[in-house]
Amino acid sequence: MKVKVNDVELDLEPGTSAIDAVFAAGYDVPYFCSQEYMSPIGACRMCLGKVGAPRKDRETNDWIRDAETGEPQIFYFPNLMATCTTAIMDGMVIDTLSKEVRQAQSGMMEFHLINHPLDCPVCDKGGACELQDRAYEYGAGTSRFEFDKRHQEKHHALSELITLDRERCIHCKRCVRYFEEVPGDEVLDFIERGGHTYIGTVDEGLPSYFTGNITDICPVGALLDATSRFRGRNWEYDHTRTVSLDDASGAAIMVDARTGRIERVKGARNTQVNLDWIDDSTRFGHEYVDAPDRLKTPLIRKGALLEPASWEEAAQFIASRLAVAGKRVGVAVRSDATLEEGVAAKALAEHLRGHAEHFPRPAASVIAENPATFTDVATSDAIFVVGDPTEEVPTLDLRIKDALRGVAPPELLAHGVPIADLRLKERMPRKRSILTVAAPYRTNLMRHAGQELIYPAGQEEDLFGGVGSGKAGASLAAEQLNQLKSALSDAKKPVIILGAFVLASAAATRAAEALAESVGAKVMKLGPMANSYGLEALEVTSDGGYADLLTQSDVLILSNLNPAQDVQIGERLRNLDLLIVHDSFETETTGLAHVVLPAKTGYEKEGTVVNLEGRFLNVYPAPVDSGTSEDFIGVVRTLGEALGVRLDGRSVRSARRSLAKTLNHDLAALPEEGLLAPVDAKEIGETVADTVAGNLLLTSSLLKVDRLRRNPKLRAAHGDVALRVNPADAEAQNLEAGANVTVNIGGVARSATIKITEDAPEGLMLLPATFDQALGLTSAEIVPAADLVSA
Amino acid sequence: MSVLDIAKGMGVTLSHLFKKPVTVSYPEQKVDIKARFRGRHHLLRHPNGLEKCIGCSLCAAACPAYCIYVEAAENDPANPTSPGERYAKIYEINMLRCIFCGFCEEACPTGAVVLGHEFELADFKYKDFTYGKDDMLVGTVGSKWQRREADRLEKPVELGFKAGQRVELEGVDY
């Protein structure tokens, strides 16, 4: 469709909004209420333009022409139009520059500012504020309003994490629409009317996992991140665009640091992955990085004590002991280590004739045969989820909800993502029927699903077998499973999503892949950590796995792992010839180590990770003061120097040279969306006897249990580690809600607070796992915490 | 160059011979400073005792020498440091880097930081040139070194200048 914006002629797709035509033409209009990936509603009236179009003569079916020039005559709308809610028409003319338009825009600006306080110097939005910028560009410069402004509450705590300044709100409704449209948790709304309107909630806090995004989209400083309140002005932060290493999605984040501290994390845009949205744990979960007990120098064991030392001393100490030949060496890194660290780990293991491994690593491969991307999920017409994506990969939860709206992700225009996507509407009907969620307990996502299947934990293989064969399985009726199978086979783009409980069993995964093949579905596997996919593709794996590595080595080098959390394993580690632990904090395992090396966190590393789609994404370091901490590359470099060898992976560059050979990609400076290059699936591992009995299910959790202790604000908002128990079980076992208990799982003692909920099925308790616990069924014993103290 | 030009030049020189010398024998004698002279900064208070500074960091943004560091915090409503929600928890100026341009004063929305007349800022260690809130809030007289000396000698700080009054310096009395 041809449109003309001022003097620029464009050819755009029908359905494009006029505001996007203006931006695509390289012009600008002010706007506050439209927001990428959300419905345009025309609330702020800032985007006014003079809009007109030619008309056809009904009789001749030709354009009505100007008598003099013979050109089609332009009929202008009687009033200025909000360009965000106006769709383009053939031959449309949009004027944004005339005096009339400018005057209207500055008039609207004056209205917006009538009740707006003069808070800019103390407002955390100052310097990055849409209202401030637009008032500067389009406003009159002076105020004619001589009366008292509206006074409302100034620092209302919407939750522990978000403050609301009601005087600053301009009623654009972005926040209200966001909650309804994106996570589907309707927790905010306008209260009262007219000049008294304010944003509020009837709930206690904001019961959603995705609340922080409203602080990114609020065009003014009304909704602000309470955790970074007054920590710095927007121009004072060092902005680092990187990738979150909290889960396997590879969501883009912006890390804002000041004087060596991370002050806040904001969502960044990756049009293929997280759009603009991130979950609250990704946003607010960084506090541990600056915890006072962070390790900042190496420690060397001198008798019973660990004493601070320099890296050189630590390296000498290690080199002198590594020289002894004939030792069995094991090197293991946590699965959020970068590819480059993986190369380093492999090179070190190879040099010492040992084995390298990453943990956690599920029994089945996390690399899918026919892999689905996030866009596949968002455009799918039949989604079968087995697991709990909200907790495992929160980004996926939102992308599944995109699919329920039935609107494909928008095509990019000349200026990027459309500002007003006219296909999106407020309160759209959701196509719940396309979503089936199966899990051993009631998950968050089930509230949005057409069909929910709760099956006994550990029976995933039966579940897939049942769907495939159409027979009853996993305690579910044949009818339900049949319905699901036909939905999947009839769909054009079915996707099957396999969560942690499926991947924990090789047999179940095989059954799932067989089902996917029979119905022609793409598969998405939810790997446990940020680089599970990459480290498996790089083959940082050993035959015996992590368990063997722990039991059959004389020398162990562990990065960010804490196997001694389990006292039985800890006993074994005591007898090692040499235990080197690379970690950011003291743990049970560093307590046994001969040498402890301080580790960088995911915000401080440079490298590459591969998300669950097989997308290679660069990770960039934020300027954080972490003493002499190093990533695993630094460990290998120092050890290599002490041993007198030049190992691959002694620097990011050397690791990338080696990766270019093994994976055939140049990983330096990848595009922002990353490089989608899934690797070939491998044979799924040996079937180990699965645990099918137990009273406790270790689940993954969006709130990282290991870090929660050092994230007091996040803990205050979302509560402490909870042991979820069914009311019937609680009564039978005499457990009281809110009571603190110790959960003994093998040699691991975990403390938790009892939460009584119908979400947990009868006979099964749910506890979020730590990084060092394998997910899935296990047996546990509950001891009241008080007993432990008195004993 | 003609003889006339030389005579003109010598005339200027000669005429100065009979004028009163401008030399001040500082420090025995006090320097006379103009009201608009820009010396060490003062952090001012409102008449009710609350600090004028709201920790907005605009002075730091305006500073061409990047020598101001501000860290803000939230006021305790029961016992506020400044009016409103926000106050400066840390306010530091590195006097070695400062070029006394006065942009910070210009940028300040509340008139909290004002350049005063004190110029005797010499000291011995780099770190002693970083002036914090305690060194600049009204009521503090003299540079760090002058105050140390005064403490040692148990005498009040003696400033080496006479200053004209300046209205912006609310509450500052030399």
Ligand code: SF4
């Ligand atoms: S919201 Fe924007 S315009 Fe309003 S006080 Fe804050 S910075 Fe200023």
Ligand code: SF4
């Ligand atoms: S709080 Fe912010 S996002 Fe919500 S309506 Fe007000 S200005 Fe818009």
Ligand code: SF4
């Ligand atoms: S006087 Fe100029 S150089 Fe000195 S602190 Fe103020 S703005 Fe910076």
Ligand code: FES
């Ligand atoms: S009316 Fe707000 S952007 Fe158009």
